[in-house]
Amino acid sequence: MLAAVFREPGNLEVTEVPTPEAGPGEVIVKVGANTVCGTDVRIMKGEKTRGIGRDVILGHELAGHVAEVGRDVRGYRAGSPVVLAPAISCLRCHYCRRGMENLCLNKRIVGNVVDGGLAEYLRVPAEAVSAGNLFVANENVPSEHLALAEPLSCCINGLSNYRVEVDDTVLILGAGPIGLFHLQLALLSGAGKVIVSNPSEARRRFAGELGAHVLVDPTTEDLSEVVRGHTDGFGVDVAVICIGLPALVNDALRLARKGGRINVFAGLAGAGWSEVEANLIHYNELVVTGASDSKRENYSTALRLIESGRIAVERMITHRFPLSQAVRAIDESAGGEGIKVAVLP
Ligand SMILES: [Zn+2]
Ligand SMILES: [Zn+2]
Structure with missing residues (x-):
């Protein structure tokens, strides 16, 4: 063969x-x-x-x-x-x-x-x-x-770590396949507002068609200004890093509200180092989680979501x-x- x-x-x-x-x-x-x-x-x-x-x-x-x-x-x-x-x-x-x-x-x-x-x-x-x-x-x-179902199951495992609650504002950094899955999972979980940031116009448009409420081009817009504007100045409840750019980790920490949840979903490029302002985690009581692979349970959920047409x-x-x-x-x-x-x- x-x-x-x-x-x-x-x-x-x-x-x-x-x-x-x-x-x-x-x-x-x-x-x-x-x-x-x-x-x-x-x-x-x-x-x-x-x-x-x-x-x-x-x-x-x-x-x-x-x-x-x-x-x-x-x-x-x-x-x-x-x-x-x-x-x-x-x-x-x-x-x-x-x-x-x-x-x-x-x-x-x-x-x-x-x-x-x-x-x-x-x-x-x-x-x-x-x-x-x-x-x-x-x-x-x-x-x-x-x-x-495979990449989706990994995103479901990530979701179980960062959680989305009804009416949360969620920031998705990156609109590749992984970002688009997290966007759809956030919507299914009841997010009130999903903000998607990505430099590609085509991908932003696609994210919009899938239901993202706010689309940001980080190369021409000030993402933190957009986030503040949409969250009464507080920051987002959840930020999910879906591209392996080390600088995004610090962005996510800055853009989350006090007590916010950050998920480092993407594996970071190079040696995986990122310099972060750790006092943001300390003073703001941020919850930072990761995600690696998935459980059979997540896979089973992914399969049901695909079969029932709830994920596009x-x-x-x-x-x-x-x-x-x-x-x-x-x-x-x-x-x-x-x-x-x-x-x-
Ligand atoms: Zn894969
Ligand atoms: Zn084992």
Whole structure:
């Protein structure tokens, strides 16, 4: 079968590899779609190296149909539409046992160290099958929409850390796919006003179509003035950092009201350092949280939100490529022109 194999940064080889067959406990999925993630771009640029294997098939946002069911597997049959939560947690470590499986010490991620979805077929490891990482989805939802359950599930995990309460004013810094998911989750959670800041006019327009109340171009407007104007001078209840620009952390601390909640959702560029005015956290009693991966529970919620049409995934897929053009697909995603790029094997 054809697959896009990550050799080293800058080298993704689309090549023939053996088609996997289902061993005991395993399920083989015929991949219908794999959407490209910012993480794939960072892996290719060599910016993300921790937990990344070599000679592994890339791609962790995927959906498709069951092709083959291994011995001793129950609950799946050939032809069923499925989506995979790619983080395989051990379910036994300190964190897994305390309800934080997304922070598992022994986590293995499909598309990072286990062969992923930029291929015609995917082998779902037995431990992922038995843990319930493979979800049976609604027949009527296309694979390319279902694949977005992965990034959405990570945003839902973030939301559970920063919380949005009814009538909150929420500031979303960045309107890429992640920012657009947080925008929609804030609206679903009952936010009274959502302010979205992004330099791209096209992305701001899209955020507006998805329901953002206030759109800001941070390159020509004074974001703090806009925020003050919309919050009686107080600042926002919640600020979510959705682009990995270190300076945004301090912006978020300054733009939140006393007792406000800040989520560093994006992984920061470079070494991840950001100089912040820590006294803002101290005097304003700010609550700063992070977010990493997602739990199976978040994935399940993401899938329901997509299947029921409560998250506008359809319009978020702006580019499509065949598997043979996986390299172009990642370049396109890196270029930042579109929102989400799907690879359809
Ligand atoms: Zn992703
Ligand atoms: Zn664990």
